Amino acid sequence: MKELLKQIREKAIAEIEASDRLDEIRIQYLGKKGELTAVLRGMGKVSPEERPLIGQLANEVRAEIEAALAKKEEEKAKKELENRLLSEKIDVTVPGTPFTAGHRHPLAQTEEMLRDIFIGMGFSIAEGPEVEYDYYNFEALNLPKNHPARDTQDTFYITDNILLRSQTSPVQARVMEQTQPPIRIISPGRVYRADPADATHSPIFHQVEGLVVDKGITMGDLKGILELFAKKMFGPETKIRFRPHHFPFTEPSAEVDVSCFVCGGKGCRLCKGEGWMEILGAGMVHPFVLSNCGIDPNVYSGFAFGMGVERITMARLGIDDLRLMYENDVRFLHQF
Numbered sequence: 001m002k003e004l005l006k007q008i009r010e011k012a013i014a015e016i017e018a019s020d021r022l023d024e025i026r027i028q029y030l031g032k033k034g035e036l037t038a039v040l041r042g043m044g045k046v047s048p049e050e051r052p053l054i055g056q057l058a059n060e061v062r063a064e065i066e067a068a069l070a071k072k073e074e075e076k077a078k079k080e081l082e083n084r085l086l087s088e089k090i091d092v093t094v095p096g097t098p099f100t101a102g103h104r105h106p107l108a109q110t111e112e113m114l115r116d117i118f119i120g121m122g123f124s125i126a127e128g129p130e131v132e133y134d135y136y137n138f139e140a141l142n143l144p145k146n147h148p149a150r151d152t153q154d155t156f157y158i159t160d161n162i163l164l165r166s167q168t169s170p171v172q173a174r175v176m177e178q179t180q181p182p183i184r185i186i187s188p189g190r191v192y193r194a195d196p197a198d199a200t201h202s203p204i205f206h207q208v209e210g211l212v213v214d215k216g217i218t219m220g221d222l223k224g225i226l227e228l229f230a231k232k233m234f235g236p237e238t239k240i241r242f243r244p245h246h247f248p249f250t251e252p253s254a255e256v257d258v259s260c261f262v263c264g265g266k267g268c269r270l271c272k273g274e275g276w277m278e279i280l281g282a283g284m285v286h287p288f289v290l291s292n293c294g295i296d297p298n299v300y301s302g303f304a305f306g307m308g309v310e311r312i313t314m315a316r317l318g319i320d321d322l323r324l325m326y327e328n329d330v331r332f333l334h335q336f
């Protein structure tokens with residue numbers, strides 16, 4: 001029996017050292033049907049004198065096997081941890097993957113600046129559809145069918161009465177139909193014209209419309225607002241200049257120039273020697289337009305203006321070809 005116990009001890013310890021399957025070994029020797037347990041069951045056959053000795057030896061063997069198992073388990077856990085640390089190691093000196101952050105498109109930047117400036121002066125934002133009725137795009141704005149001024153804004157017709165809006169001015173009519181004065185809105189948006197693309201034309205471009213209607217609004221208010229706008233947009237030294245013009249929906253009408261912010265009016269490459277850059281059309285809302293939209297021109301007056309976002313962006317950033325802004329070449333866009 002003593003020999004058997006010693007054999008079991010040797011065999012178990014050798015197996016523990018050689019193998020990783022510790023749970024199986026534990027069951028094989030110490031389990032209910034295990035080899036050591038079987039020996040202890042046979043204790044009844046041992047003579048009473050030998051029993052304590054055998055019992056003691058059996059306990060020793062069990063303790064040794066358990067100790068060997070515990071030691072091996074500890075080693076195994078340590079090894080696993082080491083492997084994990086090794087495989088999950090992060091080399092902080094490896095250069096990262098470059099991440100190029102984008103930014104807003106120059107046209108979107110300009111539109112945001114315009115919004116900020118006019119919101120700061122108490123205007124709110126109005127919106128209108130890009131697919132528009134002929135009525136709002138032309139008729140309500142004092143451009144009846146066959147009016148010659150329609151030719152300057154030839155656009156894309158969907159039916160005889162529905163078109164892609166050629167200007168943001170129809171939003172004026174829509175707002176006036178919906179709201180009684182005081183009105184103070186701007187309306188940024190996309191417009192369409194049947195123009196072939198070149199350095200200064202594009203079949204799609206952007207405008208910002210402005211409209212103020214209230215009692216006692218004068219051309220002085222228009223000038224004041226536009227002067228403040230020009231100084232905020234192009235710098236405090238900027239001057240504005242009104243040139244008489246004709247728009248069917250305003251009377252009187254003007255084209256408005258700003259002094260070139262590069263040369264201050266002396267004439268340079270950016271302003272093509274003019275000293276001035278044209279940026280918008282404006283005027284006092286025509287009484288016909290007011291009454292077309294349900295506002296009494298004997299009580300109220302107003303002014304309106306419309307500016308080209310592309311043109312202002314080109315002036316602001318010194319860009320000389322409008323097409324560059326639509327090509328989306330990041331080498332170009334990254335400069336702004």
Ligand code: DAH
Binds near residue numbers: 210280282304307
């Ligand atoms: N809608 C005009 C255009 O596209 C610009 C314009 C001129 C708008 C005078 C106005 C205005 O509101 O009063 O050429």
